[in-house]
Amino acid sequence: MNDLLLIAALTIGLMMLITWVVSVVIDDASIVDIVWGLGFVLATWSTYLFGDVEANPRVVLILVLVSVWGLRLTGHLAWRNIGKGEDRRYQQMRKKSPDSFWLVSLWKVFGLQAVIMWVVSVPAVVTLGSDTALWWLDYIGVAVWAVGLFFETVGDLQLARFKAKPGSKGQVMDDGLWRYTRHPNYFGDFCVWWGIYLVAAAGGAWWAIFSPLAMSALLMRYSGVGLLEKTIARRRPGYDEYVRRTNTFFPGPPRSG
DSSP states (O other): OHHHHHHHHHHHHHHHHHHHHHHHHHTOTTHHHHHHHHHHHHHHHHHHHHTTOOOOHHHHHHHHHHHHHHHHHHHHHHHHHTTSOOOHHHHHHHHHSTTTHHHHHIIIIIIHHHHHHHHHHHHHHHHTTOOOOOOHHHHHHHHHHHHHHHHHHHHHHHHHHHHHSTTOTTOOOOSGGGGTOSOHHHHHHHHHHHHHHHHHHHTTOGGGGHHHHHHHHHHHHSTTHHHHTTTHHHHSTTHHHHHHHSOSSSOOOOOOO
């Protein structure tokens, strides 16, 4: 198991180092967002290929779950972000350290995300060493993962269509899945990683529960919902009203009034 985790750590570290070099060359740290999903795909596949792992139904299942989720997310973010300039988060960080941001970003952006990526990947990576047969908990995990992928994919598609409409800039998206939760994409991510954890737990890695718990905290309080909603009300008229009638994270019927 330690060998598997080491291979994943080295893969993630190398990928992030290369991505950091590219970010310095093009002067845009936003590419770290694009490679987020790809990093999990590379970590699991490199572990499978170089970790003396034997293919079995659960191993194949993990590879498929992580690959489908990660490649979809990478493709979506590449389509959304390339050519749009650096994200405001990194612009603000750059303003604070204009002369040294290239170095600061190595540990504060790319290094930090590499560590988080490795922690979150633990259930998927260690499950590659599992040799037990599939059972009912695996299927529940796949169902939870599928719900998550649906919310992420459909939510992103609905938001992209909304933004493409003339006059939508600065307005609030409150149709489709966005009518039931203000963050269907984050909720989807939450379900994806809890689903993967359930598959891992079925294979014996129940102890890796710290991984989805950490991801949940990030999505709901720190880098996800918590960070986004600090400024979004100032940028979008009517968002306060949207907040009053729409659940923050977990989907539910809209509230009246």
